[in-house]
Every structure is written in structure tokens, then in C-alpha cells.
Amino acid sequence: MTPQIPGYLLSFESIVRPLVTIIALGLIWLGAARMPASAKSRYATAGVLSAVLIGWVAVAQYLGAANTYFATADTAEAGVPTILFGLLIPLAVAAIALWRSESIARLVSAIPLHWLVAAQVYRVAGGIFLVLWADGRLPWQFALPAGIGDVATGSAAVVVAALLAQNTIAAHRVTYAWCLFGIADLVVAITMGAMTSPGRAHLLAFEAPNLLMSSYPLVMVPTFAVPLALMLHGLVLWRLRRGAASAERLAAA
Numbered sequence: 001m002t003p004q005i006p007g008y009l010l011s012f013e014s015i016v017r018p019l020v021t022i023i024a025l026g027l028i029w030l031g032a033a034r035m036p037a038s039a040k041s042r043y044a045t046a047g048v049l050s051a052v053l054i055g056w057v058a059v060a061q062y063l064g065a066a067n068t069y070f071a072t073a074d075t076a077e078a079g080v081p082t083i084l085f086g087l088l089i090p091l092a093v094a095a096i097a098l099w100r101s102e103s104i105a106r107l108v109s110a111i112p113l114h115w116l117v118a119a120q121v122y123r124v125a126g127g128i129f130l131v132l133w134a135d136g137r138l139p140w141q142f143a144l145p146a147g148i149g150d151v152a153t154g155s156a157a158v159v160v161a162a163l164l165a166q167n168t169i170a171a172h173r174v175t176y177a178w179c180l181f182g183i184a185d186l187v188v189a190i191t192m193g194a195m196t197s198p199g200r201a202h203l204l205a206f207e208a209p210n211l212l213m214s215s216y217p218l219v220m221v222p223t224f225a226v227p228l229a230l231m232l233h234g235l236v237l238w239r240l241r242r243g244a245a246s247a248e249r250l251a252a253a
Contacts, residue, residue, distance in 0.1 A: 013217035086223035118161035126150020139205035149185030
């Protein structure tokens, strides 16, 4: 049986989802405007990426609303929880696209690094987990680490982006630390989500299992918001590594 969805959660998600989508689209077109290529190539790459992003959001919303990912003891123990596919497939597609497409790599490289970091300010929306816990709708074992970690990561993104924009001496070290913290927060949230939800990994919160995370609209978090955050962290680390490699080559020359 699906849990009762509070009206405020539906309203909250209907605002946050398009906002996050607009942020991601803004990054794509910012990169397109700055990438070293012809106008046709730049706008074609940005157009394809925009269409893929919008298609991803639409598919995630459709599958989530159809309860495709809803976890019960029977469905989750039958095999791999379906929600993992919603999480991992977008990450795999993004990694392959960055590896195989030179135009996508050039576009991503053209996005100012501080904007890639600042984009994750949307993580403060994870504070909704704390609201839902206080309302008795999420177990504390998941809501507290996920909510506090997301709010901390999203708030720190603004500070880290400002340091990068000012090109301070410690900016890159701080960015590395921020990325590792943000990724760790997501890993903890995913782990605690699995451990508090029906399925083989269910070890906590038996008296009030975490049914809301696999129900629409909150299921958009693990199938859209979390993969997007991991992509952004991955792109920041990729850019930092490329920048360090370029600096080493210049120093050697």
C-alpha cells in the first residue's frame, strides 16, 4: 500500500523540479556560449543535451508517478530494487557521453568551474527530509543524515563557488574537500535509504519503513536530483584534474 502523500510535498516538488531543470539547462547553454566551436556545432550540442535532459526528467516523472519504483517487501526481494536502475542508468549514460563525445567534453570544459559548483545550491531543498521527519513521515535514520548533509552541501556550494570565482589560493583544495563531502553525503543517503526501505537491505526502521522515498513525488530525488548531483560532482573533479594536469605540463615546459 502506498503511503499518504502530504499536499505540501506535492507543492514543494512541483516548484523544485522545474527549478533544478532550469539550473541544469542554464549550465548547458552557458557552456555552449563559451565553447570553442562554430555556432552550428555549439548550438547543436546544447540542443541535443537539452533534449536529453528534458526527456530524462519526463521519463523519471512518468515512471515515478506510475509507481514503477515503489518498494515493497515482495518486489524488492525478488531481485535488484528497480530504483537502482533509475539512479545508475543516467550516471552510466552521462559518463559514456563525456568519454565518447568530444563536443560534449568541450562544452563542459567551457562552463566556468564556479558555476558548476554553485549549481548545487539546489541541494538545500534536501531540508524537506527534515520537515518530513518532524511530521512523522520519514525515519530519522534516513532523514537526519540526508537532510543535514544536503543543506550543508548546498549552503557550502555558494561559499566554494565564491572562492573559485575570486581565484583564491586555497580554492581548489576547498573544492576538492567540498566535492568529497557532497559525494559522501549522497552515498550515506542512498545507503540509509536502502537500509530503511523494504527489501533485502532493510535493517532499520521496521516499525515505520521508508516508503515515501520510492513514492511519487519524492522518488524524483533518487531518480533525478541525486544522479544530477553526482554528475555535477564528477564534472567538477574532472575539471580540477584536467586543470592540474595542464598546470603540470606548463611547469615542465
